[in-house]
Amino acid sequence: MTRAEITAILIADQFPSYRTLKQHICKLLENRNLWDHVPLLVFEAPELARMIQPGQFVLVRDPSTFDPYLRQTAWLYRVEGDRLSLVLSSGNSLSGRVSPGHLLDLLGPVGRTAEFVKSARHVLLIGEDEQIAPLVAMAHAALESLERSVVLLNRSRQAAGAETEPLPAYLLSPEIEYRVVPTTQSLPEILGPDLIAWADQIVASGGAELYAAVGQAVRTARFRLEPGWVHVLMDLPMPCGVGTCYACAVGTAHGPKLACVDGPWFDWVDLERQNRGWSRWVR
Numbered sequence: 001m002t003r004a005e006i007t008a009i010l011i012a013d014q015f016p017s018y019r020t021l022k023q024h025i026c027k028l029l030e031n032r033n034l035w036d037h038v039p040l041l042v043f044e045a046p047e048l049a050r051m052i053q054p055g056q057f058v059l060v061r062d063p064s065t066f067d068p069y070l071r072q073t074a075w076l077y078r079v080e081g082d083r084l085s086l087v088l089s090s091g092n093s094l095s096g097r098v099s100p101g102h103l104l105d106l107l108g109p110v111g112r113t114a115e116f117v118k119s120a121r122h123v124l125l126i127g128e129d130e131q132i133a134p135l136v137a138m139a140h141a142a143l144e145s146l147e148r149s150v151v152l153l154n155r156s157r158q159a160a161g162a163e164t165e166p167l168p169a170y171l172l173s174p175e176i177e178y179r180v181v182p183t184t185q186s187l188p189e190i191l192g193p194d195l196i197a198w199a200d201q202i203v204a205s206g207g208a209e210l211y212a213a214v215g216q217a218v219r220t221a222r223f224r225l226e227p228g229w230v231h232v233l234m235d236l237p238m239p240c241g242v243g244t245c246y247a248c249a250v251g252t253a254h255g256p257k258l259a260c261v262d263g264p265w266f267d268w269v270d271l272e273r274q275n276r277g278w279s280r281w282v283r
Protein backbone atom coordinates (compact mmCIF):
# COMPACT_ATOMS: atom_id res chain seq x y z
CA MET A 1 0.00 0.00 0.00
CA THR A 2 1.40 3.43 -0.93
CA ARG A 3 1.82 6.37 1.43
CA ALA A 4 -0.94 8.28 -0.40
CA GLU A 5 -3.36 5.34 0.07
CA ILE A 6 -2.58 5.09 3.80
CA THR A 7 -3.14 8.85 4.17
CA ALA A 8 -6.45 8.54 2.33
CA ILE A 9 -7.67 5.79 4.67
CA LEU A 10 -6.76 7.79 7.79
CA ILE A 11 -8.53 10.86 6.45
CA ALA A 12 -11.64 8.92 5.44
CA ASP A 13 -12.05 7.95 9.11
CA GLN A 14 -12.14 11.59 10.07
CA PHE A 15 -14.04 13.02 7.10
CA PRO A 16 -16.86 10.84 5.68
CA SER A 17 -16.84 12.69 2.35
CA TYR A 18 -13.37 11.23 1.78
CA ARG A 19 -14.47 7.60 1.78
CA THR A 20 -14.18 7.48 -2.02
CA LEU A 21 -10.75 9.14 -2.13
CA LYS A 22 -8.22 6.83 -3.71
CA GLN A 23 -4.96 6.82 -5.61
CA HIS A 24 -5.30 6.01 -9.32
CA ILE A 25 -2.50 5.45 -11.81
CA CYS A 26 -3.99 6.54 -15.12
CA LYS A 27 -2.83 6.83 -18.71
CA LEU A 28 -2.86 10.29 -20.23
CA LEU A 29 -4.66 10.16 -23.58
CA GLU A 30 -4.73 13.82 -24.60
CA ASN A 31 -2.99 17.03 -23.57
CA ARG A 32 -4.27 20.16 -25.28
CA ASN A 33 -5.84 23.53 -24.59
CA LEU A 34 -9.59 23.42 -24.10
CA TRP A 35 -9.76 27.06 -25.12
CA ASP A 36 -7.35 29.98 -25.05
CA HIS A 37 -4.63 29.08 -22.49
CA VAL A 38 -6.77 26.72 -20.39
CA PRO A 39 -5.11 23.27 -20.38
CA LEU A 40 -7.18 20.08 -20.65
CA LEU A 41 -5.86 16.63 -19.71
CA VAL A 42 -7.84 13.56 -20.80
CA PHE A 43 -7.19 10.29 -18.95
CA GLU A 44 -8.26 6.70 -19.27
CA ALA A 45 -9.59 6.42 -15.72
CA PRO A 46 -12.54 3.98 -15.51
CA GLU A 47 -12.86 3.84 -11.72
CA LEU A 48 -12.35 7.55 -11.12
CA ALA A 49 -14.71 8.42 -13.97
CA ARG A 50 -17.46 6.43 -12.25
CA MET A 51 -16.97 8.10 -8.86
CA ILE A 52 -16.28 11.77 -9.55
CA GLN A 53 -19.13 14.30 -9.35
CA PRO A 54 -19.49 17.74 -10.97
CA GLY A 55 -17.70 20.34 -8.84
CA GLN A 56 -15.14 17.87 -7.50
CA PHE A 57 -11.47 17.82 -8.42
CA VAL A 58 -8.49 15.53 -8.67
CA LEU A 59 -4.94 16.08 -7.39
CA VAL A 60 -2.37 15.27 -10.04
CA ARG A 61 1.15 14.44 -8.96
CA ASP A 62 3.80 16.23 -10.95
CA PRO A 63 5.95 13.40 -12.40
CA SER A 64 9.00 15.67 -12.48
CA THR A 65 9.17 15.67 -8.62
CA PHE A 66 9.44 12.91 -5.99
CA ASP A 67 7.10 14.71 -3.61
CA PRO A 68 3.84 12.73 -3.01
CA TYR A 69 2.10 15.97 -1.93
CA LEU A 70 2.16 19.44 -3.54
CA ARG A 71 -0.03 18.10 -6.31
CA GLN A 72 -1.80 20.14 -8.99
CA THR A 73 -5.52 20.77 -8.75
CA ALA A 74 -7.43 19.58 -11.83
CA TRP A 75 -11.18 20.21 -12.06
CA LEU A 76 -13.68 17.82 -13.54
CA TYR A 77 -14.70 19.01 -16.99
CA ARG A 78 -16.35 15.93 -18.51
CA VAL A 79 -16.79 12.17 -18.21
CA GLU A 80 -17.31 10.11 -21.38
CA GLY A 81 -17.35 6.40 -20.54
CA ASP A 82 -13.90 5.59 -19.15
CA ARG A 83 -12.44 8.90 -20.33
CA LEU A 84 -12.01 11.57 -17.70
CA SER A 85 -11.35 15.15 -18.83
CA LEU A 86 -9.80 17.51 -16.29
CA VAL A 87 -9.07 21.23 -16.57
CA LEU A 88 -6.01 22.86 -15.04
CA SER A 89 -5.79 26.51 -14.07
CA SER A 90 -4.80 28.81 -16.88
CA GLY A 91 -1.03 28.88 -17.24
CA ASN A 92 -0.48 25.75 -15.10
CA SER A 93 2.90 24.49 -16.29
CA LEU A 94 2.18 20.80 -15.53
CA SER A 95 0.70 20.40 -19.01
CA GLY A 96 4.12 21.26 -20.45
CA ARG A 97 5.77 18.37 -18.59
CA VAL A 98 3.44 15.52 -19.52
CA SER A 99 2.61 13.85 -22.82
CA PRO A 100 0.01 11.38 -24.08
CA GLY A 101 1.00 7.85 -23.09
CA HIS A 102 2.45 8.89 -19.70
CA LEU A 103 1.09 7.17 -16.60
CA LEU A 104 0.18 9.80 -14.00
CA ASP A 105 -0.64 9.47 -10.32
CA LEU A 106 -4.09 10.93 -9.55
CA LEU A 107 -5.66 11.25 -6.11
CA GLY A 108 -9.39 11.71 -6.08
CA PRO A 109 -12.18 12.47 -6.19
CA VAL A 110 -11.53 15.40 -3.83
CA GLY A 111 -13.92 17.90 -2.28
CA ARG A 112 -17.65 18.16 -1.89
CA THR A 113 -19.93 19.24 -4.69
CA ALA A 114 -22.19 22.30 -4.54
CA GLU A 115 -25.54 20.65 -3.96
CA PHE A 116 -28.63 22.04 -5.59
CA VAL A 117 -31.74 22.54 -3.49
CA LYS A 118 -34.33 19.95 -4.57
CA SER A 119 -36.99 22.54 -5.32
CA ALA A 120 -34.67 24.75 -7.40
CA ARG A 121 -35.78 24.77 -11.03
CA HIS A 122 -33.82 27.77 -12.29
CA VAL A 123 -30.08 27.67 -11.75
CA LEU A 124 -27.80 30.63 -12.35
CA LEU A 125 -24.09 29.87 -12.70
CA ILE A 126 -21.58 32.72 -12.87
CA GLY A 127 -17.93 32.21 -13.76
CA GLU A 128 -15.05 34.62 -14.22
CA ASP A 129 -12.32 34.06 -16.80
CA GLU A 130 -10.98 30.49 -16.74
CA GLN A 131 -12.64 29.87 -13.35
CA ILE A 132 -15.81 29.18 -15.29
CA ALA A 133 -14.42 25.73 -16.20
CA PRO A 134 -15.64 23.84 -13.06
CA LEU A 135 -19.14 25.21 -13.74
CA VAL A 136 -19.41 23.50 -17.13
CA ALA A 137 -19.84 20.00 -15.65
CA MET A 138 -22.29 21.41 -13.10
CA ALA A 139 -24.33 23.12 -15.81
CA HIS A 140 -24.68 19.90 -17.79
CA ALA A 141 -25.55 17.89 -14.68
CA ALA A 142 -28.23 20.38 -13.66
CA LEU A 143 -29.65 20.32 -17.16
CA GLU A 144 -29.52 16.61 -17.95
CA SER A 145 -30.19 14.72 -14.75
CA LEU A 146 -32.22 17.29 -12.87
CA GLU A 147 -34.04 18.90 -15.82
CA ARG A 148 -33.45 22.42 -14.62
CA SER A 149 -33.22 25.61 -16.65
CA VAL A 150 -29.66 26.82 -16.59
CA VAL A 151 -28.17 30.22 -17.34
CA LEU A 152 -24.39 30.40 -17.44
CA LEU A 153 -22.77 33.84 -17.30
CA ASN A 154 -19.18 34.37 -18.30
CA ARG A 155 -17.51 37.53 -17.07
CA SER A 156 -14.01 38.81 -17.62
CA ARG A 157 -12.26 40.61 -14.77
CA GLN A 158 -10.41 42.95 -17.14
CA ALA A 159 -7.41 42.91 -14.80
CA ALA A 160 -4.08 43.19 -16.55
CA GLY A 161 -2.79 39.73 -17.34
CA ALA A 162 -5.93 38.00 -16.02
CA GLU A 163 -8.13 38.39 -19.06
CA THR A 164 -8.92 35.18 -20.90
CA GLU A 165 -10.87 34.54 -24.07
CA PRO A 166 -14.41 33.57 -23.09
CA LEU A 167 -15.38 29.92 -23.00
CA PRO A 168 -16.55 29.09 -26.55
CA ALA A 169 -20.30 28.43 -26.75
CA TYR A 170 -19.82 25.22 -28.79
CA LEU A 171 -18.48 23.50 -25.66
CA LEU A 172 -21.92 23.77 -24.08
CA SER A 173 -25.19 21.99 -24.70
CA PRO A 174 -27.53 24.25 -26.73
CA GLU A 175 -30.14 24.00 -23.95
CA ILE A 176 -27.87 25.98 -21.63
CA GLU A 177 -28.48 29.69 -21.98
CA TYR A 178 -24.99 31.09 -22.24
CA ARG A 179 -24.23 34.78 -21.94
CA VAL A 180 -20.82 36.33 -22.38
CA VAL A 181 -20.91 39.60 -20.49
CA PRO A 182 -19.38 42.56 -22.34
CA THR A 183 -16.39 43.97 -20.47
CA THR A 184 -18.09 47.38 -20.48
CA GLN A 185 -20.92 46.10 -18.27
CA SER A 186 -20.61 46.56 -14.51
CA LEU A 187 -21.50 43.82 -12.00
CA PRO A 188 -24.69 45.58 -10.77
CA GLU A 189 -25.82 45.83 -14.42
CA ILE A 190 -25.09 42.15 -15.04
CA LEU A 191 -26.81 40.96 -11.88
CA GLY A 192 -30.05 42.85 -12.43
CA PRO A 193 -33.17 42.25 -10.29
CA ASP A 194 -34.95 40.30 -13.08
CA LEU A 195 -32.15 37.74 -13.33
CA ILE A 196 -31.82 37.38 -9.56
CA ALA A 197 -35.59 37.04 -9.14
CA TRP A 198 -35.61 34.33 -11.85
CA ALA A 199 -32.92 32.25 -10.16
CA ASP A 200 -33.78 29.69 -7.47
CA GLN A 201 -30.13 29.05 -6.76
CA ILE A 202 -26.80 30.64 -7.68
CA VAL A 203 -23.35 29.11 -7.91
CA ALA A 204 -20.40 31.43 -8.52
CA SER A 205 -16.78 30.73 -9.35
CA GLY A 206 -14.52 33.77 -9.42
CA GLY A 207 -13.07 36.47 -7.23
CA ALA A 208 -13.97 38.49 -4.15
CA GLU A 209 -15.51 41.36 -6.10
CA LEU A 210 -17.91 39.00 -7.87
CA TYR A 211 -19.00 37.27 -4.66
CA ALA A 212 -19.63 40.57 -2.87
CA ALA A 213 -21.67 41.81 -5.85
CA VAL A 214 -23.75 38.61 -5.96
CA GLY A 215 -24.55 38.94 -2.23
CA GLN A 216 -25.53 42.59 -2.70
CA ALA A 217 -27.65 41.84 -5.78
CA VAL A 218 -29.54 39.08 -3.97
CA ARG A 219 -30.26 41.34 -1.00
CA THR A 220 -31.48 44.11 -3.30
CA ALA A 221 -33.77 41.86 -5.37
CA ARG A 222 -34.99 39.49 -2.66
CA PHE A 223 -34.38 41.51 0.55
CA ARG A 224 -32.59 38.64 2.25
CA LEU A 225 -29.76 36.25 1.51
CA GLU A 226 -31.03 32.84 2.63
CA PRO A 227 -28.64 30.04 3.67
CA GLY A 228 -28.11 27.49 0.88
CA TRP A 229 -29.09 29.93 -1.84
CA VAL A 230 -25.67 31.08 -3.08
CA HIS A 231 -22.64 28.81 -3.22
CA VAL A 232 -19.17 30.08 -4.07
CA LEU A 233 -15.95 28.36 -4.98
CA MET A 234 -12.93 28.93 -2.71
CA ASP A 235 -10.24 28.22 -5.27
CA LEU A 236 -7.23 28.15 -2.96
CA PRO A 237 -3.80 26.58 -3.25
CA MET A 238 -4.12 23.07 -1.76
CA PRO A 239 -0.61 21.83 -0.97
CA CYS A 240 -1.70 18.49 0.52
CA GLY A 241 -5.35 18.35 -0.58
CA VAL A 242 -6.18 15.81 2.09
CA GLY A 243 -6.86 17.86 5.23
CA THR A 244 -3.49 17.54 6.93
CA CYS A 245 -1.60 20.82 6.35
CA TYR A 246 -4.42 23.34 7.13
CA ALA A 247 -3.10 25.68 4.42
CA CYS A 248 -6.60 25.93 2.95
CA ALA A 249 -8.42 26.80 6.22
CA VAL A 250 -11.39 29.12 5.76
CA GLY A 251 -13.24 30.92 8.55
CA THR A 252 -16.96 30.19 8.44
CA ALA A 253 -19.95 30.78 10.70
CA HIS A 254 -19.48 27.16 11.84
CA GLY A 255 -15.80 27.59 12.71
CA PRO A 256 -12.71 26.99 10.58
CA LYS A 257 -13.27 24.66 7.62
CA LEU A 258 -10.86 23.21 5.08
CA ALA A 259 -11.45 24.00 1.43
CA CYS A 260 -10.03 20.64 0.35
CA VAL A 261 -12.21 18.54 2.66
CA ASP A 262 -15.26 20.63 3.62
CA GLY A 263 -15.31 22.67 0.39
CA PRO A 264 -14.23 23.91 -2.02
CA TRP A 265 -17.86 25.06 -2.51
CA PHE A 266 -19.18 27.01 0.46
CA ASP A 267 -22.45 28.61 1.38
CA TRP A 268 -21.82 32.31 0.86
CA VAL A 269 -23.89 33.18 3.95
CA ASP A 270 -21.52 31.16 6.17
CA LEU A 271 -18.47 32.92 4.74
CA GLU A 272 -19.86 36.43 4.71
CA ARG A 273 -21.21 36.27 8.26
CA GLN A 274 -17.93 35.16 9.67
CA ASN A 275 -15.30 36.98 7.73
CA ARG A 276 -14.20 40.54 7.49
CA GLY A 277 -11.57 40.96 4.80
CA TRP A 278 -12.06 37.34 3.67
CA SER A 279 -11.23 38.46 0.12
CA ARG A 280 -7.58 37.64 0.79
CA TRP A 281 -8.56 34.02 0.25
CA VAL A 282 -9.81 34.30 -3.28
CA ARG A 283 -8.25 35.53 -6.44
Ligand code: FES
Binds near residue numbers: 239240258260261
Ligand atom coordinates in the same frame (compact mmCIF):
# COMPACT_ATOMS: atom_id res chain seq x y z
S1 FES B 1 -4.68 21.59 1.36
FE1 FES B 1 -3.81 20.80 3.16
S2 FES B 1 -5.47 20.87 4.53
FE2 FES B 1 -6.36 21.51 2.68
